[in-house]
Amino acid sequence: MVEEVIQVDVATVAEHAQDRDRRRFDRALLRTSALYLGAGASYVAIGVFFTPFMLSWIIAFAWLLLWVWVVPAVARRLRS
Amino acid sequence: MSWVAHDLEPYVFQRKIGGRTIAISFVALTIGSWGPDMMTKWFVYGTNVVGVHLRASDPVQFHRGWPGAGFTHSLTFAVLVGTVAYVLTRSRAWAVGLFIGMSLHTLTDIGDTVGCMLFFPWTRHFHVGAWAYAGQTGRFTDAAAYYSGLGFVWDSLWVVLALAAWPILRSSYFHEHIAPRDGFWSWAGRRLPDEAVLAVYRGAIFFGLCRYSGWMIWAHVRHHYAFDPTWGGPHWVDAAHPH
Numbered sequence: 306m307v308e309e310v311i312q313v314d315v316a317t318v319a320e321h322a323q324d325r326d327r328r329r330f331d332r333a334l335l336r337t338s339a340l341y342l343g344a345g346a347s348y349v350a351i352g353v354f355f356t357p358f359m360l361s362w363i364i365a366f367a368w369l370l371l372w373v374w375v376v377p378a379v380a381r382r383l384r385s
Numbered sequence: 386m387s388w389v390a391h392d393l394e395p396y397v398f399q400r401k402i403g404g405r406t407i408a409i410s411f412v413a414l415t416i417g418s419w420g421p422d423m424m425t426k427w428f429v430y431g432t433n434v435v436g437v438h439l440r441a442s443d444p445v446q447f448h449r450g451w452p453g454a455g456f457t458h459s460l461t462f463a464v465l466v467g468t469v470a471y472v473l474t475r476s477r478a479w480a481v482g483l484f485i486g487m488s489l490h491t492l493t494d495i496g497d498t499v500g501c502m503l504f505f506p507w508t509r510h511f512h513v514g515a516w517a518y519a520g521q522t523g524r525f526t527d528a529a530a531y532y533s534g535l536g537f538v539w540d541s542l543w544v545v546l547a548l549a550a551w552p553i554l555r556s557s558y559f560h561e562h563i564a565p566r567d568g569f570w571s572w573a574g575r576r577l578p579d580e581a582v583l584a585v586y587r588g589a590i591f592f593g594l595c596r597y598s599g600w601m602i603w604a605h606v607r608h609h610y611a612f613d614p615t616w617g618g619p620h621w622v623d624a625a626h627p628h
Binding site: 337344359360373374 | 392524525577578580583584587589591592594595598599600603606607
């Protein structure tokens with residue numbers, strides 16, 4: 306009886322941990338996707354009115370790095 | 386010429402072949418895919434250097450012809466660059482990557498009305514003539530023409546193929562198949578965090594998809610250029626042909 310209860314508890318804890326990991330993974334994926342989409346939408350919006358922006362792969366790479374690395378890193382630093 | 390196709394070819398190729406058979410450097414593949422135009426386009430459209438405007442007097446001849454730099458758009462040159470890269474670096478992954486990237490560029494450029502001298506020094510131009518070559522009209526008219534004729538259909542096809550290759554954009558794919566094949570990524574990984582290295586890996590597809598959307602909006606929403614997806618079109622621009 307005691308063993309059964311312990312087994313059930315271990316299974317429940319493992320399930321909860323898996324759920325937590327999945328939610329954390331989903332949130333991270335959502336956040337990353339949102340950053341890439343934001344970078345893309347803003348790049349296109351600026352590029353349509355200021356075409357040199359759309360001509361350079363260097364600007365495109367820099368813009369993407371700004372959105373998915375620099376800005377989140379600064380935000381993390383400001384929060385901590 | 387093709388616009389966005391060259392940004393997306395490396396991902397499509399990597400999805401189809403790169404993961405299975407031979408080790409190919411993805412960085413070399415991308416540089417190879419951009420290479421022929423990196424060497425020539427600035428002089429085709431013209432550029433300002435310390436107040437001096439530099440531009441080819443005959444952009445078509447310079448870009449695709451001989452005499453000119455048209456040899457950069459040939460399979461022969463791709464072989465030569467791959468061989469030189471192998472001799473200098475002893476890296477088969479880089480040599481093969483550069484060769485395949487440049488070959489893909491050359492083959493996708495034969496779709497226009499000028500085409501490429503595929504087997505230079507044989508100067509015969511191979512061209513399908515599906516869309517008008519308009520590089521001689523300047524960057525903006527060229528963009529408008531390309532995205533109004535069958536060029537936009539060609540690029541759309543590449544966009545669909547690249548989007549279908551999305552699994553290779555995953556972090557797990559990058560760490561299992563891309564990074565181990567090329568010292569560049571471990572070098573970059575020592576200097577940048579993982580999210581930045583991944584952004585560099587995904588940079589060319591980001592550039593391509595954004596350019597595709599941006600130029601389409603620029604040409605047809607902002608400027609209302611007429612669509613003419615007929616063979617050799619758009620016919621509102623003077624298409625260039627091999628001299």
